[in-house]
Amino acid sequence: MFKKCVVVALLLAAVAGGAFAQVTFGGQLMEGMTLLTGTNVKDEDIMAGGTYGSPQMHEAKFSALFGSGTAGGRLVYEVNNAFVWGWMQWRASQYFRIKIGSDGDGEGGFPQIIGWGFTGEAKNSVAAVNDYNGQLAMSYRNSGLNYGAYDDKNGFHLQMSYFPHDLVAVNFLFRNFGDSEEVSVKLANMQIYSVIKLEQIGTVRFAAVGKGGLAKDQQDGADIGTLHLAFYSNEIVQGLAFELGGQYNLPHLNTPDTFDAVRVGLGINLSGTDPFNMKIRFGSMFGGKKKGEDVEKVGFSMGLLPYYKISPKLWLFLHAGLGYEKENKDKEAVYDWFVNPYVWMPMGGMRMWIGVQILDQHTKQAGQFGWKIPFGFNFYF
Numbered sequence: 335m336f337k338k339c340v341v342v343a344l345l346l347a348a349v350a351g352g353a354f355a356q357v358t359f360g361g362q363l364m365e366g367m368t369l370l371t372g373t374n375v376k377d378e379d380i381m382a383g384g385t386y387g388s389p390q391m392h393e394a395k396f397s398a399l400f401g402s403g404t405a406g407g408r409l410v411y412e413v414n415n416a417f418v419w420g421w422m423q424w425r426a427s428q429y430f431r432i433k434i435g436s437d438g439d440g441e442g443g444f445p446q447i448i449g450w451g452f453t454g455e456a457k458n459s460v461a462a463v464n465d466y467n468g469q470l471a472m473s474y475r476n477s478g479l480n481y482g483a484y485d486d487k488n489g490f491h492l493q494m495s496y497f498p499h500d501l502v503a504v505n506f507l508f509r510n511f512g513d514s515e516e517v518s519v520k521l522a523n524m525q526i527y528s529v530i531k532l533e534q535i536g537t538v539r540f541a542a543v544g545k546g547g548l549a550k551d552q553q554d555g556a557d558i559g560t561l562h563l564a565f566y567s568n569e570i571v572q573g574l575a576f577e578l579g580g581q582y583n584l585p586h587l588n589t590p591d592t593f594d595a596v597r598v599g600l601g602i603n604l605s606g607t608d609p610f611n612m613k614i615r616f617g618s619m620f621g622g623k624k625k626g627e628d629v630e631k632v633g634f635s636m637g638l639l640p641y642y643k644i645s646p647k648l649w650l651f652l653h654a655g656l657g658y659e660k661e662n663k664d665k666e667a668v669y670d671w672f673v674n675p676y677v678w679m680p681m682g683g684m685r686m687w688i689g690v691q692i693l694d695q696h697t698k699q700a701g702q703f704g705w706k707i708p709f710g711f712n713f714y715f
Contacts, residue, residue: 359398360715362715363394365459368706368707371706371707372704372705397409404424405423407420407423408420417487419438420436421433421437430495433494435490436489442484442525443482444566445481447575447601447602447603447615453653460674461674463637481564481581482562491507491510493507501530504527509525518550522548523545528541536565536570537565537567539564541562542562543559557584560582562579564579573604574602574606578599579598580599582597592624595631598618599615599617609643610641613637631659632660632661635656638652639651649679653672654672657670657671672693674690674692675689687709687711688709691706693705
C-alpha cells in the first residue's frame with residue numbers, strides 16, 4: 335500500500351511540475367475533544383480533560399491542487415496518519431474524462447441533507463451522532479444515510495466518465511484497479527453511478543455498487559450489489575431544499591432468498607426564514623429475509639436541527655434525535671435518543687464549536703443517560 339501511495343504521489347508531482355504552471359496549496363487542521371463526561375447515576379465519577387472520542391475528531395492535512403478543468407489533479411498528505419493519497423484527471427473532450435488514483439473526499443456520494451450535510455463539520459466534534467461510524471447503540475443510519483458510489487483514499491482506482499449532455503454524467507468506477515485480482519473480481523466490484531440535472535427542478539442520482547457476488551470464485555452468501563437512488567432539489571420551492579433517497583440490496587448470489595431490509599431516507603432544509611432555520615431528517619427500513627424466512631425488521635430514525643443566527647459570529651443549534659428498531663416479534667425493540675445543543679462561532683478561516691450531549695443509555699441501566707461537554711475547531715488555510 336505504501337509503495338502504491340508513493341507511486342501515485344510521484345506521478346502527480348511529475349504531472350504538476352511538467353504540465354501545469356499553476357498550483358494552489360491549502361491545508362486543514364481539525365480537532366475535537368471531550369472536556370467533561372459523566373452520567374446521571376449517583377456517585378459515579380465525572381471524567382475530565384481532553385479525551386478524543388474517535389479518530390475523526392483529529393485530522394491535519396495539506397493539499398496541492400493543480401491544473402484546470404481539462405487536466406489536473408490533487409495531492410494530499412495527512413499529517414496525523416503519515417499517509418499520502420491523490421488523483422489526477424484528464425478530460426479528453428467535452429464527452430469523456432478519465433480519472434486515476436485515490437480520492438479521499440470522493441465525488442460519488444449522494445446524501446446532502448440526509449447524510450454529511452446535516453450537521454456538516456460539527457459531526458466530527460460536537461454533534462452527538464457521527465454519520466460515518468455512529469456513537470449511539472443504534473448507529474442512526476438505518477435509512478442508508480451514506481449511500482452512493484465511493485472510491486476512498488485507500489487503493490488505486492480507475493474512473494471513466496461519459497457526458498452525453500451538459501446535464502447528464504455517467505461514471506464507471508473500478509475500485510482497487512491496481513490489485514492483482516482476476517478480471518472477474520474487478521468487474522464484480524465495479525460501481526456505476528449517474529447524475530441527471532433537471533433544469534429548475536432538481537438532481538437525480540443513481541448508483542449500482544458491485545459487492546463481488548458475481549466474481550468467478552465468490553464466497554457463499556456473497557452480495558451481488560446495492561442499488562441507490564436519490565433526488566435532491568432546492569429549486570421547486572424558494573427557501574426549501576429537500577432530499578429523498580434510499581437503497582436496496584440485491585439478494586446474495588448463492589442464497590438468493592436472503593437479503594437485507596430496504597432503506598429510505600428523507601431530508602428537509604428550511605433556509606428561507608432567517609435568522610431562524612431548521613433541518614429535519616427521517617429514515618426507515620423494512621423487510622428483509624434470511625434463508626427464505628421473513629425477518630420482519632422494522633426501524634426508523636428522526637433528527638431535528640433548528641438553529642438561530644444570534645449574530646454573524648454566533649449561531650445556536652439544538653440538535654436532537656431518536657431511533658427505534660425491532661427484529662422479529664420475539665425480540666425486544668431497541669431504541670435510543672439524544673439531545674445535543676451547541677454553539678458555532680465562525681472566525682474567518684477558523685470555525686469553533688462547544689456544546690452539550692445528553693445520550694440515552696437505557697441498555698446499561700433503566701433510566702440512565704450519559705452526558706458530555708465536547709469542544710472542537712477547524713482551521714483552514
